Amino acid sequence: MLVIVWWLVTVVMVAAHSASGVVELYWEVENQFWSPDCAEGSTGFVITINGTFPGPTINAVAGDTVIIHVKNKLFTEGVVIHWHGIRQNGTPWSDGAAGLTQCPINPGETFTYNFTVDKAGTHFYHGHYGMQRSAGLYGMMVVTSPKETLHSDGEFNLLLSDWWHQSSTFQELSLSSKPMRWIGEPQSLLINGRGQFNCSQAWYFNEGGLKECKFKKEDHCAPTILRVKPNSVYRLRIASTTSLASLNLAVEGHQLEVIEADGNYVTPFTVKDIDIYSGETYSVLLRTHNPSPPRKYWISVGVRGRKPNTTQALTVLHYAGASESGRLPSPPPVTPIWNDYKRSKTFSKKIFAAKGYPPPPEKSNxxxxxxxxxxxxxxxxxxxxxxxxxxxxxxxxxxxxxxxxxxxxxxxxxxxxxxxxxxxxxxxxxxxxxxxxxxxxxxxxxxxxxxxxxxxxxxxxxxxxxxxxxxxxxxxxxxxxxxxxxxxxxxxxxxxxxxxxxxxxxxxxxxxxxxxxxxxxxxxxxxxxxxxxxxxxxxxxxxxxxxxxxxxxxxxxxxxxxxxxxxxxxxxxx
Amino acid sequence: MLVIVWWLVTVVMVAAHSASGVVELYWEVENQFWSPDCAEGSTGFVITINGTFPGPTINAVAGDTVIIHVKNKLFTEGVVIHWHGIRQNGTPWSDGAAGLTQCPINPGETFTYNFTVDKAGTHFYHGHYGMQRSAGLYGMMVVTSPKETLHSDGEFNLLLSDWWHQSSTFQELSLSSKPMRWIGEPQSLLINGRGQFNCSQAWYFNEGGLKECKFKKEDHCAPTILRVKPNSVYRLRIASTTSLASLNLAVEGHQLEVIEADGNYVTPFTVKDIDIYSGETYSVLLRTHNPSPPRKYWISVGVRGRKPNTTQALTVLHYAGASESGRLPSPPPVTPIWNDYKRSKTFSKKIFAAKGYPPPPEKSNxxxxxxxxxxxxxxxxxxxxxxxxxxxxxxxxxxxxxxxxxxxxxxxxxxxxxxxxxxxxxxxxxxxxxxxxxxxxxxxxxxxxxxxxxxxxxxxxxxxxxxxxxxxxxxxxxxxxxxxxxxxxxxxxxxxxxxxxxxxxxxxxxxxxxxxxxxxxxxxxxxxxxxxxxxxxxxxxxxxxxxxxxxxxxxxxxxxxxxxxxxxxxxxxx
CATH class of the missing domain: 2.60.40.420 (Cupredoxins -  blue copper proteins)
Structure with a gap:
């Protein structure tokens, strides 16, 4: 039934401007001590926005004007922010690419980004100066539309990233040295800025021999639990802002219906897991069933495309009524082998525009x-x-x-x-x-x-x-x-x-x-x-x-x- | 005899401008991997100038115009350089204090400092933005004068600094956090950018139970040896650009005649060791004797004014003909106890202007x-x-x-x-x-x-x-x-x-x-x-x-x- 409703909305590509509003935000960008993966002895700081990591999620409605006053409170570093997926029609100077569309914002100064979000979609934003994305300067941006009649019982944002224990300055220098010093694979993968270094939440299945992750609810590395009800439909908005890693995400015991890619609807198709490269976003629909008794399932994120040396990121799909502290009954999904490119391409080639999208021009100039x-x-x-x-x-x-x-x-x-x-x-x-x-x-x-x-x-x-x-x-x-x-x-x-x-x-x-x-x-x-x-x-x-x-x-x-x-x-x- | 000559020159405070020249330098400032104290596992990079750390020594003659084109090759950080001890008469915009006299130089850009050095003296230069001095952005500046008739058989520059294994960004953040996280005492003291972490060159005297320092001649941490001849007079130009530490320097078996402080001559006086605070410079005369057989003596630098937790920095005064690899016969001078402020004040109060300097105005407004x-x-x-x-x-x-x-x-x-x-x-x-x-x-x-x-x-x-x-x-x-x-x-x-x-x-x-x-x-x-x-x-x-x-x-x-x-x-x- 839901899928049928879906077809009807995919032709709505431009929002009505009549009811467009203004989203105005005041942001302060600064370093703060943070332990995204609770590792000891790491450099331990990230770039935060208004004291949070990842930065705040921007929620806007198609047609809105988004005005963001970005104050740079770093001590000696310039900063810019790129609004990844926003086309900046008529406002190229708000694209936030240092050296292309603007000068870095100097410490102590404020720059105002002012742009229109013209259509619904799942986007994100991130630093675009030096390697400040790798330093943690990123967050989600979700544009909805009143014309989008798709019903879901809830949404979850899953912003995926990777994390190193050396600072971005160290990484920049490593890569620019003679000879180049490769930065290696990330120490951790993060889901919404939260990961666990050198341990596994699924340790009791002897996952790679890793020890148990110890964290308290309030710790930076405590995973975001996805709490769901049975027999419902959830939209997962997934974005990858990794510095290096290509990823694969799977939800144990559930299929994923892909409905959106990079802010555009696609012909829905169903997969057991989804590949996602840095810079990509997807919306997938997750239909819950009715496990009895209520239980928990793993959500796993692992590395593809490079020989992995990073533990899977894990979090939990938690059905209402399931135990809060109990172990999960089965091990997390295994990430497909990193160099099975055939599998990756098969996924890529499943993606087609949703009905209602006009085809491209027949010829190029x-x-x-x-x-x-x-x-x-x-x-x-x-x-x-x-x-x-x-x-x-x-x-x-x-x-x-x-x-x-x-x-x-x-x-x-x-x-x-x-x-x-x-x-x-x-x-x-x-x-x-x-x-x-x-x-x-x-x-x-x-x-x-x-x-x-x-x-x-x-x-x-x-x-x-x-x-x-x-x-x-x-x-x-x-x-x-x-x-x-x-x-x-x-x-x-x-x-x-x-x-x-x-x-x-x-x-x-x-x-x-x-x-x-x-x-x-x-x-x-x-x-x-x-x-x-x-x-x-x-x-x-x-x-x-x-x-x-x-x-x-x-x-x-x-x-x-x-x-x-x-x-x-x-x-x-x- | 030398001292007598000395008195004659101290009245010469301003150089003739007739023969003034131009010192024009092109500098590139960038981070580079460096191990000032050969520690493993440290952040391991410093700010270099033209690929060297400390930056190149500026040699100029009183009356010269100094023109320095500073290109910022850091990736995301601004930079400025302050010429410590130069009064910038008529050129306050060349003083290099970020936020006071100029904007930070943006990455990729060049700023030209242009100023006159009006009198002979021992100076240095250093970063003056954020805590970039602590990141290693410093070097010596020596202004001589043809009218300075003091004869010495040689000069040595000793630029003293302290070094942390956490980056300056980390330090800035630590100090600015709530609650403040104190950065602690330096990991090492450096002489001309060279120190030895957690070891002692004088280990064979069981110095604090420290192990032997292992370094090769070409290592960043290999000390600069002061090679001298017997029966000669050497001028040591000492500057402290420490981030935190107050220091004391002693040369085993030799007294030091203080002749200059912060670029001004003082009434010469003789001490066994010299206190030097961050920001100060001194010239001292060291008279060699004629040890038979030729031997080596320790030069030691230790912490005063704070309870020390940093090993003495050591290097060697090497008489011509002494063995290259042999041990020294006696242990290095012991730094006076850190909180003997009476001793410190006694030293401070020994310093008087050299004859020939006019007295200050009698009254203040x-x-x-x-x-x-x-x-x-x-x-x-x-x-x-x-x-x-x-x-x-x-x-x-x-x-x-x-x-x-x-x-x-x-x-x-x-x-x-x-x-x-x-x-x-x-x-x-x-x-x-x-x-x-x-x-x-x-x-x-x-x-x-x-x-x-x-x-x-x-x-x-x-x-x-x-x-x-x-x-x-x-x-x-x-x-x-x-x-x-x-x-x-x-x-x-x-x-x-x-x-x-x-x-x-x-x-x-x-x-x-x-x-x-x-x-x-x-x-x-x-x-x-x-x-x-x-x-x-x-x-x-x-x-x-x-x-x-x-x-x-x-x-x-x-x-x-x-x-x-x-x-x-x-x-x-x-």
Whole structure:
């Protein structure tokens, strides 16, 4: 019955603006001592917002204006916040990408983000400067719509992340050192900012020989219990803001009906567990049954895509009436084996747009090939796209464009950049160049991006990269193995009902093709959402509608640094 | 013979400007992995300049213009550098005090310091934003003069510091937490950035039962050996940039003739060891004898003024021909007991200006009483001066003054602020207020500052505070026990030959009086040089010559943040 109701709402993509309101928030960002996983001897602090970690959940209604005054109370670090999944139509300076759309907010200062949330969906927000996401600067953002008639008996937000015991500063430095010092796998996985280090709540099943987790209810690491009633439907809003880990979530004894991905409805499908990459969000429906007597079930989150060295995160689905302190009768679900990419791809390929979504334009005006490689630069390890490793400059690109300051625009490579490259071997010439160059895109066109994966510096290794685009949703036209073949693979694109997303995985030794319409002038980041990879240069920047950016009324507060800051100062001389 | 020559040069206080040159340096500031004390498992990174720690020594000649282009290559932190001991006559914006004289330099950006070094002396430089001094951002600055005819057979710079295994961010957070988490005593003391954690080079004398230090020549912790010849005179230039520790330095078997303090010559006197507080510099002459056979002697540095929990730092005075690897025949000098303040004061009171220095003005126009207390603010531990704990705002004071932006000026308290206070007990009302207010001083007057110490929050504790003044040297008129008595104690001021300094200790339960002439318009920090104390509010700010600051041609690059930055942006609208 519920599913039937669902079909009726999926065509409602834009909220009525008549009843739109304003959500105005005052936030203070600061470090605080915190033990997300109750580990002893860890660095023990996170970036909090108004004293909480994760930051407060933003609840808004489609059509609302969201105004967030962010005061930086860190001692010496700048800060920005990116609203992941919000397209920032007409407000690109509120996108919160340091060096692209704004200057970092200086300690002691306040910057006001002001944007519209145009449609219902599950989103999140996070720091986008240095590796402050890894330092804990994130939270959920849920946009509902009165037109969304889907009924559920309750909702739970599950914000998934990973946690290291070394500070983000230490991690940045490790990755930028010569030779690079890899940060390793996370110490813990967190569900809503809560995890348990080096122990297991399911210890009595001898889970990996781990000892019992000891925590009190009020501890930072005490898991959020999902309390449910029988014979009900719950919407789980799941978001992954991991720094590194690709995850899989399962609920023991329950199936999950996937209904939303990255803020867009999908044709519902049912799975036993769900893969989720950093930068992705999903809504799944969980139907409770009527266990007698009432009992508890495990919710487990484990690592995929990299050889795991991190304990599963666990919490509990607690049926009303079940014992509070008793043991669970069965062990938690086992995370599928990390390198079963076939299984991962099967999941990815199950996702189609819900009925009612218009198909993508049939043809594109431009093809952009992005070859993903791991490289070296004078002994430093870098990730490069088309042989260039991105270095974001101190002057925000949007300001440089607006005021005609010098900027390097990159040429679009042809398909030969892939054709001439052996993706199955380490690069013949592993050397890369660091570049601040960006790609210029006119407005009003259809762009295809073909992401091509390759072997890294070590033999027989290729990694998953979840690519995230700012300012847009895109259609995922297809995934493929090996090299993309122009004129062949593009003939097989799904142009009927491809899912609209803002994040998409690029699988090892394969390609992913996506399409978007340049309908949103601004400067938009497109990057691997794995924070260490981005830190090492794995991203590109799109300057969309340069002719319109130059006319934009960008709040100068966003541009008070670098060359734009200098320019304002000199203009002001009298 | 040497001493005789010495007298002749002490009257030469200002260098000829005819031959003045330019010292231009290009610096890059970044974090790097480093093991100053070879400890395992420490955070292991320091702030380096051009890849070195401590930063490069600046060598200049009196009269030179020093131009330093500082590029911030930290990932998310701002940075400034203060040139400790340089008075910045006419260039207050080059003083490098964040929030007072400039905005922090943003990551990726460059700020140019440009100032004149007007006289010979031993100085240093260090970070002055957050607790970046504790993160290792410091180095020596030596100004010589061709008119300084003192002959020595060689010079050694000894830059003393202390080192923690937790990052400066962690320390800042600890001190700012509720309740405050004290950072504890340093893990190691460093000589020229080199120390040995939890071990002793003199282990074979069973020094505190410590094990042998193991290091290789190329290790960061390998001590700098002072290689000397017999029957020679060496000038040791000693500076302390400790975050917390008060130090004592001794050279086994050698006396030290003190000739310079904080860049001013003093009447030479000879000691067996020298106390040095954070912010102070000294030059001492060390005369070698002729040991037969040639041998090695210990140079030891230990903690005073706080109950020590840190191993002595050791290095070696190595006579030419002594064995490279052999043991020393005798144990290192023992640091005087930490709380023998009588001994400390005896040393302080031995320091007089060298002949040739004019005496201070006979009378002062203004008396400023500064009562030092430890307090609480809503459960946070603070240090307060006259019941106000300093919070430096994001807009640099010098910019607020220059452009007439709102600013709070504090009233000068009368002597009753001390008279009415029981300095021997914890504060009756321990609560303080945080304030950004500053003191206004007209130019062309003589100011006396009376620093009054008191009991902290715990009973029967009062601490040493080395107070440092920017932009000026001052005369130390006197030290006294208990409360300062106006009309009594000021009658006993030394107005004949008080030493000119920029840093002076305030002893437990006592007072210190100093005098300076307001001959340098600018905004000048006067603060306890103990970094945790300053972080907790222990400082005041002097706005000197406001009527002249408003006319100053301050480089706008120094003011591109906060309200001044905003103002420039709005002025620039067209």
């Amino acid at each position: 431009k093809q952009l090939f992005l070859l993903n490689t791991q490289n070296l630069m004078e002994g430093y390890t870098k990730w490069a796209i088309n042989n260039l490793s991105l270095s974001v400059p101190p002057t925000p690109y949007i300001g440089s464009i607006r005021y005609g300051l010098p900027l390097e625009y990159l040429n679009f490579p042809g398909p030969d950049i892939i054709e001439n490259y052996d993706i199955n071997k380490p690069p013949v010439n592993p050397n890369t160049t660091v570049s601040s160059g960006i790609y210029k895109l006119p407005t009003g066109i259809v762009v295809d991006v073909i992401l091509q994966n390759a072997n890294v510096l070590n033999v027989e290794v290729s990694e998953v990269h979840p690519w995230h685009l700012h300012g847009h949703d895109f259609w995922i036209l297809g995934y493929g193995e090996e090299k993309f073949r122009p004129g062949v693979d593009d003939k097989k694109y799904n142009l009927i009902n491809p899912p609209l997303r803002n994040t998409v995985p690029l699988y090892p030794y394969g390609w992913t093709a996506l399409r978007f319409v340049t309908d949103n002038p601004g400067v938009w980041f497109f990057h691997c959402h794995i924070e260490p990879h981005l830190h090492m240069g794995m991203g590109v920047v799109f300057a969309e509608g340069v002719d319109q950016i130059v006319k934009m009324n960008i709040p100068r507060e966003a541009l008070g640094c670098g060359l734009t800051g200098e320019m304002f100062m000199n203009q002001g001389r009298h | 203004k008396q400023l009483f500064l009562l030092n207390t430890q307090n609480l603010m809503e459960g946070y531990t603070k240090w307060a001066i006259n019941n106000l704990s300093l919070s430096v705002p994001p807009t640099p004071y010098i910019g607020s003054i220059r452009y007439g932006l709102p600013l709070e000026y504090l009233n000068f308290p009368g002597p009753d602020i001390i008279e009415n206070y029981d300095i021997n007990k914890p504060p009756v009302n321990p609560n303080t207020t945080v304030s950004s207010g500053i003191y206004k001083l007209p130019t062309g007057i003589v100011v006396d500052v009376i620093l009054q110490n008191a009991n902290v929050l715990n009973v029967e504790v009062s601490e040493v505070h080395p107070w440092h003044l920017h932009g000026h040297d001052f005369w130390i008129l006197g030290y006294g026990e208990e409360k300062f008595r106006p009309g009594v104690d000021d009658k006993k001021y030394n107005l004949i030959n008080p030493p000119l300094r920029n840093t002076v200790p305030l002893y437990p339960y006592g007072w210190t009086a100093l005098r300076f002439v307001t001959d340098n318009p600018g905004v000048w920090f006067f603060h306890c040089h103990i970094e945790p104390h300053l972080h907790m509010g222990m400082g005041v700010v002097f706005a000197e010559g406001v009527d002249q600051i408003v006319k100053m041609n301050i480089p706008r690059e120094a003011l591109g943040c906060g309200l001044t930055g905003e103002m420039f942006m709005n002025q620039g609208r067209h």
